[in-house]
Every structure is written in structure tokens, then in C-alpha cells.
Amino acid sequence: MKVLCVAEKPSIAKEVTSVLSGGRSTRRDSRSKYNANFDFKFTFPGHGLCDVTMTSVTGHITSMDFPAEYAWGRVPPGRLLDAPVKIQPDKSKLAIHQNIANEARSANYLMIWTDCDREGEAIGYEILEAAKKGNTRLSLSSVWRPHFSHLEKNHILSAARNPQNLNMKTVEAVHCRQEVDLRVGASFTRLLTDILRRSKLVDEIVSYGTCQFPTLGFVVDRYKRVKNFVPEKFWYISTSVEKSNQTVSFSWAKTHFFDRLFVVMLYEECMKSTHGTIKGVTRKPTSNFKPFPLTTVSLQKDCATYFKMSAKEALDAAEKLYQSGWISYPRTETDMFPPEMDLRSIIQTHTQDSRWGHYATSLMTVDGKYGIPRKGRNNDKSHPPIHPVKYVNLETITNDKQRKVYEYVVRRFLACCSTDAKGFQTVAELQWGNETFRASGLEVTEKNYLDVYTYRTWSSTEQLPPFVAGERVNLKSAEVKEGKTSPPNHMTETELIALMDANGIGTDATIAEHIHKIEQRSYITKKKTGKSHIILPTELGMGLIEAFSSISFANNISLSKPFLRKRLESLLKEIEEGRATKEFSLRETISLYKNAFALTAEEQSVLVNEFKKFQT
DNA sequence: GCAAGGTC
Structure with missing residues (x-):
């Protein structure tokens, strides 16, 4: 009996081979440089020892x-909405196709080890089609589809022994x-x-x-929103109290109002009282929560915030670290560690480091320092959260971005295995006339995860003087102050x-590629202002969006808002769950776009005029 | 020459 296994990427092929073969496999080069073949023996239940x-x-x-x-220019663009389409081998992947056809020749079964997500299922089908080219006896019924979400040994073994069918709905x-x-x-x-x-407005695509x-x-x-923002004035009552040579500002429980006279009226009512009273003082334990296990999106957001990297730079750096075998697979939505994962042995490998080794040692040895990681809500069932796989001395990583990302992944991982930071929050409540005011102080008592997760700060504020409930206090200042609302900030990559x-x-x-793409197309531009990097639309980008919004499409749809894409996502889910067919969903979606297309073509003078308004 | 989705 012969079984051909195919993984979504070379690294998975290698890992799964090492588990199933128990380390005894033979490597053969294939026609495709990166996709080697491995031969070994394995016992599949009901099939005995197989090649x-x-x-x-x-x-x-x-x-x-x-x-x-x-092709472009040979038909009117609108025809593409119902032209025939064909699925064909990627020109750059012909060697892979050949290799699979070759290896499938004598196979009785085809085992699909692609990621267990939507795209992985489709790649599995592409593999079957390629295999059929070399072996016509293969069909859907000869496909075994193991379900696995990480590479832990027993998990892989059990997936191999309990394969399912390829899910054609997906x-x-x-x-x-x-x-x-x-x-x-x-x-x-x-x-x-x-x-x-x-209209001679643009040369490029x-x-x-x-x-x-x-x-x-x-x-x-x-x-x-930033450009059209008009600041609005507001008013509030500001008070402060002096005690033990310390001035404490209290803020108004009602925050502020946009009506000055109303605030002045309340203020004058207060002024009838010559002093204030401390109504109560509470001191409550409070925590600063450690982060969730690391997902791709979270990695990209943090690298933008902490290191000013673009999403693409962060993902590229992580990809390199992954290929070097230093961190786990960097594309994941999962923010919970699989229960069987051995986190402590990963921590152990980091005890040797000069920067965080001491901290890692404390997680292993000091009682109460280690904490079970938080569990997020997301699990893509394909990959665990991003974590360090191998200990690397930072000095040996020559690429600046890769070094930062590696250090971040390690510190984030150690933080996940730590305990929350702890402290006490003190709140004093002041009553003056009919109004209530509050002052608070924070005292951090245990930094815990913050000692290793140095990107975040949470520190003690000045402590409140020892107020006691019922205490009469004299106000050091009490006045009506004016403020104004501030505009939203410009868009950041995060x-x-x-x-x-x-x-x-x-x-x-x-996600990183889409941002990169619209930057390449000159729809957006990135700008550095002081400390922060912001993203602004170009005249071209503004023109395009505004031109589209100048046309009112049927059913209130918008070609520049996320709803249509969201709608497609939910249709896809319905197809997967068997509640809709592919044909129905396609017809629905394409007919929406067909209407929009016809109207766009019809109203192109409106579109062009609106577009022109944004070009200098 | 166009997309978005995988991955190198």
C-alpha cells in the first residue's frame, strides 16, 4: 500500500515526516527546488505498514x-462579469505540478496535509487535481484529510490515524x-x-x-473627519484641595457641558458652601492585565506602534525568523495556546539570555511568578499563537528589524506566561455644594509581566494625602474653566x-499586502510627523473615493465601504454550511456588481467631474 | 497590464 502525503509548505512536510517516521526517513530532491520528497514507512489503522x-x-x-x-482591450470591460473563467496551473508552479503527478503514479491514497482553514481545503483540491494527472485511479474517495492545528507529536499521530474527507463545500x-x-x-x-x-487625468493603472x-x-x-472637524468649546468646574503641603486636583463627576451659563449657575450654587467635605476614600486592588497570546494582526499593530514598522515590514521580518526556525509560523489568528503545548520547556531555553534570562529563570523557579496564559476568543484551528521556537542570541541577528521582532516575540511570550501586574487604586470623593468631584492615585505594587514586557508602562502616580471620610476641607481653588474638543488623530498603520x-x-x-498595494498605486501616502507616522490619502485616492460616492447605486450599496466584502464573507460561510450554493451566491453577488458597473459606466461624466475636484 | 489568496 502506498500513500502520498502533500503539505501546504515545505516546513510542514519536514515536521510531519519527522513525527510519522520517528526520524527515519530518506530525503530525495524533486524537480522543485524547495519541495523535497521524503520516503518512510507508517502504519495506518486498517491498512497495515504502508510506503x-x-x-x-x-x-x-x-x-x-x-x-x-x-485579454485587456479585446472585449469591453463589462463582459468580464460573465465571461468564462478557467482554473489553470500557475506558470511558476509547473515543477511542483510535475512532482506531484510523478509521485502520485503508484499511490493508492492521497493524504492532504494543508492548513485546516478555508484556503487550505481549496489547496488540497488543487493537489488532488494535480495528482490525477499522474494517476487516474485517484478520486475524492481516495483522499485522506487529517485535521491538525499544530505540530505536537501526539496530535499529529492522532490526526494521521483519523483522517476525514476533503470538504468540497469549503x-x-x-x-x-x-x-x-x-x-x-x-x-x-x-x-x-x-x-x-x-480624460487625460491619469496615466498609470x-x-x-x-x-x-x-x-x-x-x-x-x-x-x-480630521479636516472637517470644528472644535467646540465646553466649560467645567475645576477644584483643588491642599493637604499635608500637597495640592490635589479633583475632577468634576459631571465632566463638562457645552453651555457656559449652565455651568456658571451650578458653580454659583456651590459657592454658597464655604468648604468641601470628603465623602469617602476607597482603596481597591487593581490589575494591569498581561497581553493575550500573539496573533499576526497583534504583531503588526505592536510593531507599528513600538518600532514604527509597516505591517509588511513586520510580517516580512517575522517570515524570515520563521524560515530560520527561530519563531513559529507567523500567520495565525489564534490567541490561545493548545493545552498540550509544553510552554515551560520554551521558557527554559531562554534562561541563558543576558537580557531576559534572569526573568525567565524566575518564572521557572519562583513560586507564583509563572501564570497560565490568558485564553483569547480566536482559534483558526491551523496554527498556534506566534511564539519563539529556538533560543537565539540577539547579537547574532544582524538585520535590525528581525532583531526587534525576535526580541518582541520572546518578551511577549514570557509576558503571556507571567502574572498580571498588581497595584492599588485610591479614589477620594469630594462633595462641594451639590457637586461631586474625584481624585485618584495609583500605587503599583508588583510589576510582574511588565518587568519583561518593557514596551508597556504602568507606573505609580503621586499618592493622595491621607484623606478620611467626613473630613472638612478648604478648597485651594475653585473656578469655571473653558476647554475645547480636539480633532480625531490622523490614521495610523496600527x-x-x-x-x-x-x-x-x-x-x-x-492585510499588510493590501496596504502596501494601495501605497504602490499612489492612493495613499505615509508621512512622518514628529513621533508618529500617519497615513493620508493622495489626491488620486481622494478623487477615486469621492467620485464613487457621487454616484448613488441601487440598494444603497457602496463600492468603497466594507459592507459588500462582509456580505461576501457571510455568503461563503453559508456555502460552507450547506445553506447556500456556490451558484446562487455567485449570481447574487455578481448581479449587485453588474448594476453598479452599469451605473458607473453610464455616469462616467459625473465620476470624472467629481474626481477632478480633488486634483491640483 | 486587472483581484485576493496561499507561500519562498
């Missing part, structure tokens, strides 16, 4: 496109997404480019993508990533 070959692909190996006669969902993205992307890109070139435009929309939206994540625009693996 196994393990190989790999590198992600998707086919892509969807239009036939050559639908595959259909992916094909639906591919078709929508291709049809909509290609048709609108050609239309926009044609319109704007004809003006691309439209179901993820690109909502991303650009977020940036434009924020920019407009916030943009968070918005995309929350709105389902892109995936952990692609």
Missing part, C-alpha cells in the same frame, strides 16, 4: 483567469470568492483605467479590488490594521 512519500507545495498551485480572447466557497474577486477586480480596473486615461477600496475608504474617511481586521477586509496573511 509513504511526503512532499509539499507552496500555497496555491493554480489560479483563476479569463481565456486569452478576453472548496466551493473558495472558488466563489476567487471568481467574485477576479470578475469584479478585473472589470472595474479596466473600466476605471479607461475612463481616467481617456487605476486598480479596483474588493479589499483595496474599502481599505482606501477607511483612510479617506478619517482624513475627512488603526488601519485594526479597522481592516474588525471589518473582515483581508486576512492575517494579506
Whole structure:
């Protein structure tokens, strides 16, 4: 009996081989440089000792496109919304196709070790199709699909012994997404480019993508809110009390009002009292929570905030560290560690470090220092949270960004295995006339995780003097003050990533690319202002979004807001759950875009005029 | 020459 195993990436092929073979495998080069073949023996329940070959692909190996006669310029762009599409081998992946066909020749079963997520299921189907080219006896019923979410030995063994079927509903969902993205992307890109070139407004390609435009929309939206912001004045009562040679400011429980006279009236009422009274003093334990286990999105947000790296730079650096075998797979949505993972042995390897070794040792040896990591709400069932895999001395990492990211991943991991920081918060409540005011002080007593997670600060404030309940106090100052509302800040990379994540625009693996793409297209630009890096729309980007909003589409849809993409996501879920068919979902979605396309083409003079308003 | 999704 012969079984051909295929993993989504070379690293998984290697790891799974080492588990299943118990370290006894033979490596053969394949036609594809990075995708080696491994031969070994393994006992599958009900099939006895089998000859196994393990190989790999590198992600998707086919892509969807239009036939050559639908190339740019040969048909009106609108035709692409219902032109035929074909799935074909990626030109750059032909060696991989050949290798799989070759290795499948004598196989009785095909075992698909791709990631257990939506795209992984589709890649599995692509692998089956490639294998059939070399072995026509293979079909869906000869596919074994192990379900695994990490590479721990017993987990992999049990996945290998209990394979499921390939889930064709999931595959259909992916094909639906591919078709929508291709049809909509290609048709609108050609239309926009044609319109704007004809009007001599733009030379370059003006691309439209179901993820690109909502991303650009977020940036434009924020920019407009900042620009159109009008500050508003407000008034409040400000008081302070002197005690033990210390001046304590109290803030008004009602914060502020936009009506000056009203505040003055309340103030004058207070002024009838010559003194204030401390109504109560509370001292409560408080905590500063350690971070959740690390996901891709969180890594990118933090690298933007702490190191001013772009999402792409952070992911690229993490990818290199992963390829070196120093950190785990960097594309994950999971923020909970699998219960069987041996966290302590990872901590142990870091006790030798000159920077955090002492801290790691304390987690291992001091009672109460180690804390079970928090469990987040997300689990992609494919990859564990990002964590260090191998100890590396920081001095040996020559690339500046990689060094920062490695140190961050380690410190984040150690922080996850720590206890929360602890302290006490004291709140004093002051009554003056009919009004209440509060002052608070924080005393940090145990820094715990903050000792290793040095990116965050949480420190004691000046302590309150010893107020006691019922105490009469004289006000040192009491006056009505004026303030004004401040504008929202410009968009940062951190916030943009968070918005995309929350709105389902892109995936952990692609969010960085979408931002990069619209920067390449000159729709947005990044600017350094003082300490922070902000993202602004360009005239081109502004023009595009505003031009689209000048057209009112049927059903109130918007081509630059996240709702259509979200809708597609929920349709995909319905396909996966068998509540909708691929054909139905495609028809629904494409017909929405068809209407929008027709209207855009019809109203192109409106579009061009609106676009012009934003060009200098 | 267009998309978004994998991954090197």
C-alpha cells in the first residue's frame, strides 16, 4: 500500500515526516527546488505498514483567469462579469505540478496535509487535481484529510490515524470568492483605467479590488473627519484641595457641558458652601492585565506602534525568523495556546539570555511568578499563537528589524506566561455644594509581566494625602474653566490594521499586502510627523473615493465601504454550511456588481467631474 | 497590464 502525503509548505512536510517516521526517513530532491520528497514507512489503522512519500507545495498551485480572447482591450470591460473563467496551473508552479503527478503514479491514497482553514481545503483540491494527472485511479474517495492545528507529536499521530474527507463545500466557497474577486477586480480596473486615461487625468493603472477600496475608504474617511472637524468649546468646574503641603486636583463627576451659563449657575450654587467635605476614600486592588497570546494582526499593530514598522515590514521580518526556525509560523489568528503545548520547556531555553534570562529563570523557579496564559476568543484551528521556537542570541541577528521582532516575540511570550501586574487604586470623593468631584492615585505594587514586557508602562502616580471620610476641607481653588474638543488623530498603520481586521477586509496573511498595494498605486501616502507616522490619502485616492460616492447605486450599496466584502464573507460561510450554493451566491453577488458597473459606466461624466475636484 | 489568496 502506498500513500502520498502533500503539505501546504515545505516546513510542514519536514515536521510531519519527522513525527510519522520517528526520524527515519530518506530525503530525495524533486524537480522543485524547495519541495523535497521524503520516503518512510507508517502504519495506518486498517491498512497495515504502508510506503509513504511526503512532499509539499507552496500555497496555491493554480489560479483563476479569463481565456486569452478576453485579454485587456479585446472585449469591453463589462463582459468580464460573465465571461468564462478557467482554473489553470500557475506558470511558476509547473515543477511542483510535475512532482506531484510523478509521485502520485503508484499511490493508492492521497493524504492532504494543508492548513485546516478555508484556503487550505481549496489547496488540497488543487493537489488532488494535480495528482490525477499522474494517476487516474485517484478520486475524492481516495483522499485522506487529517485535521491538525499544530505540530505536537501526539496530535499529529492522532490526526494521521483519523483522517476525514476533503470538504468540497469549503472548496466551493473558495472558488466563489476567487471568481467574485477576479470578475469584479478585473472589470472595474479596466473600466476605471479607461475612463481616467481617456480624460487625460491619469496615466498609470487605476486598480479596483474588493479589499483595496474599502481599505482606501477607511483612510479617506478619517482624513475627512480630521479636516472637517470644528472644535467646540465646553466649560467645567475645576477644584483643588491642599493637604499635608500637597495640592490635589479633583475632577468634576459631571465632566463638562457645552453651555457656559449652565455651568456658571451650578458653580454659583456651590459657592454658597464655604468648604468641601470628603465623602469617602476607597482603596481597591487593581490589575494591569498581561497581553493575550500573539496573533499576526497583534504583531503588526505592536510593531507599528513600538518600532514604527509597516505591517509588511513586520510580517516580512517575522517570515524570515520563521524560515530560520527561530519563531513559529507567523500567520495565525489564534490567541490561545493548545493545552498540550509544553510552554515551560520554551521558557527554559531562554534562561541563558543576558537580557531576559534572569526573568525567565524566575518564572521557572519562583513560586507564583509563572501564570497560565490568558485564553483569547480566536482559534483558526491551523496554527498556534506566534511564539519563539529556538533560543537565539540577539547579537547574532544582524538585520535590525528581525532583531526587534525576535526580541518582541520572546518578551511577549514570557509576558503571556507571567502574572498580571498588581497595584492599588485610591479614589477620594469630594462633595462641594451639590457637586461631586474625584481624585485618584495609583500605587503599583508588583510589576510582574511588565518587568519583561518593557514596551508597556504602568507606573505609580503621586499618592493622595491621607484623606478620611467626613473630613472638612478648604478648597485651594475653585473656578469655571473653558476647554475645547480636539480633532480625531490622523490614521495610523496600527488603526488601519485594526479597522481592516474588525471589518473582515483581508486576512492575517494579506492585510499588510493590501496596504502596501494601495501605497504602490499612489492612493495613499505615509508621512512622518514628529513621533508618529500617519497615513493620508493622495489626491488620486481622494478623487477615486469621492467620485464613487457621487454616484448613488441601487440598494444603497457602496463600492468603497466594507459592507459588500462582509456580505461576501457571510455568503461563503453559508456555502460552507450547506445553506447556500456556490451558484446562487455567485449570481447574487455578481448581479449587485453588474448594476453598479452599469451605473458607473453610464455616469462616467459625473465620476470624472467629481474626481477632478480633488486634483491640483 | 486587472483581484485576493496561499507561500519562498
